[in-house]
Amino acid sequence: MENILFEQVTVGGVTLRNRIFMSAAACYNADATGDIDYGMPMLHFAVAKGGCALVPTGGVSGVHPSGRTNATRPMFDSDERIPSFRAFAEGVRRGGAAAVLQVTHGGAGAASYQLSLGRKPFVASHYPRHPKEGLGEVNREAAPATEEEIFEVIAAFGDAAVRARRAGFDGIQVHAAHESLLSQWLSPLYNLRNDAWGGSVENRCRLHCEIVREIKRRGGVDFPVIVKLGIEDTLAGGTVEAEGIRAATLLAAQGNVDIIEVSQGLQNMDDMERTCLRPHILSTDREAYFRTWAGKVRAAVRGGALVTLQGGLRTPSLMEEILQRGEADFVSLCRPYIREPGLVNRWAEGDRSRAKCISCNRCLWEHLTHGKPLACVFSDTPSEAGRVWA
Numbered sequence: 148m149e150n151i152l153f154e155q156v157t158v159g160g161v162t163l164r165n166r167i168f169m170s171a172a173a174c175y176n177a178d179a180t181g182d183i184d185y186g187m188p189m190l191h192f193a194v195a196k197g198g199c200a201l202v203p204t205g206g207v208s209g210v211h212p213s214g215r216t217n218a219t220r221p222m223f224d225s226d227e228r229i230p231s232f233r234a235f236a237e238g239v240r241r242g243g244a245a246a247v248l249q250v251t252h253g254g255a256g257a258a259s260y261q262l263s264l265g266r267k268p269f270v271a272s273h274y275p276r277h278p279k280e281g282l283g284e285v286n287r288e289a290a291p292a293t294e295e296e297i298f299e300v301i302a303a304f305g306d307a308a309v310r311a312r313r314a315g316f317d318g319i320q321v322h323a324a325h326e327s328l329l330s331q332w333l334s335p336l337y338n339l340r341n342d343a344w345g346g347s348v349e350n351r352c353r354l355h356c357e358i359v360r361e362i363k364r365r366g367g368v369d370f371p372v373i374v375k376l377g378i379e380d381t382l383a384g385g386t387v388e389a390e391g392i393r394a395a396t397l398l399a400a401q402g403n404v405d406i407i408e409v410s411q412g413l414q415n416m417d418d419m420e421r422t423c424l425r426p427h428i429l430s431t432d433r434e435a436y437f438r439t440w441a442g443k444v445r446a447a448v449r450g451g452a453l454v455t456l457q458g459g460l461r462t463p464s465l466m467e468e469i470l471q472r473g474e475a476d477f478v479s480l481c482r483p484y485i486r487e488p489g490l491v492n493r494w495a496e497g498d499r500s501r502a503k504c505i506s507c508n509r510c511l512w513e514h515l516t517h518g519k520p521l522a523c524v525f526s527d528t529p530s531e532a533g534r535v536w537a
């Protein structure tokens with residue numbers, strides 16, 4: 148019975164050695180030019196070597212200058228950045244995994260930085276004037292993107308697809324979950340437009356559809372496109388489940404998306420229990436917290452796109468059950484690899500005990516608040532601790 152997890156699959160022109168992916172982890176910075184700073188340990192190379200089938204970059208918000216959220220984020224808006232990203236793709240492919248570029252845009256999350264540069268933020272309609280105060284009505288600044296600006300950003304995503312191919316990536320992933328521009332654009336909280344780019348779900352999802360259309364057109368039909376889609380916001384008044392599933396259906400029906408990775412939409416990081424990064428996943432009943440959404444998306448898209456489930460997956464027998472039941476086509480993990488980069492090989496070699504990660508999120512806080520290299524605070528070997536990842 149048990150075997151789907153380790154089956155080889157072909158998507159577009161790309162052969163994947165099994166059905167276990169990595170979920171994107173932005174855990175490195177850029178140097179002054181916008182190139183990736185390889186001075187930090189590169190977890191991704193060790194995860195690729197550790198048996199994982201597909202390894203994305205962390206979200207690259209500098210696909211267009213307006214997307215960059217701060218001066219430490221990598222850029223990918225010019226051919227000069229290709230050698231730096233080629234080193235990433237090569238490092239992942241050397242480990243035997245498919246290398247994928249995750250492209251994103253900060254939208255309202257980039258507003259402070261963009262304003263500090265004297266630029267108008269690129270947002271659906273509004274950004275929070277004081278980011279810590281949220282997007283309450285009194286704290287909203289209106290700055291709707293013009294159609295000309297919208298088409299410029301769409302074209303930039305297409306350019307990124309061409310560059311990604313030239314840099315040796317096997318595919319591209321569009322970030323449309325969590326706090327990304329596309330999450331904002333789908334959300335009635337951030338998108339108050341009343342033209343063709345706002346209002347109905349169809350209109351709020353138009354930018355997603357146009358971006359993936361452009362990526363497929365420029366990147367080629369054999370260059371797989373993954374969309375990491377936020378199905379529901381945890382913020383009151385945001386996108387609701389039915390709308391997220393409708394967006395998945397629209398994307399799949401268009402025929403330009405190969406895989407939809409299901410995740411959370413806009414989320415309140417003060418309430419971690421309702422984010423994609425739920426803490427303390429210590430038993431199987433806490434695992435797979437987006438399972439219902441994945442099943443619903445898979446049923447709704449009717450084969451128009453394959454579906455990846457991520458979020459708290461830790462136990463191989465549970466993942467196998469989910470795939471066997473047709474609730475998803477792939478599974479994807481993030482935090483467990485920070486503790487055990489060789490996790491997939493461990494499972495493939497027969498030790499199928501659950502991932503050691505306890506989802507305490509201390510790796511993330513140490514990294515985000517103290518700028519430490521991403522590492523598990525409980526790791527007991529140097530390689531697990533991430534000091535010699537590469």
Ligand SMILES: Cc1cc2nc3c(=O)[nH]c(=O)nc-3n(C[C@H](O)[C@H](O)[C@H](O)COP(=O)(O)O)c2cc1C
Nearest residue numbers: 170171172173205206423458459460480481482511
């Ligand atoms: C350090 C870190 C960085 C992350 N960066 C990204 C990112 O750049 N893009 C993204 O889509 N998700 C990002 N995530 C979220 C993960 O991809 C994933 O959705 C989440 O961790 C849930 O999966 P898990 O329970 O297996 O960790 C990040 C998570 C962590 C821990």
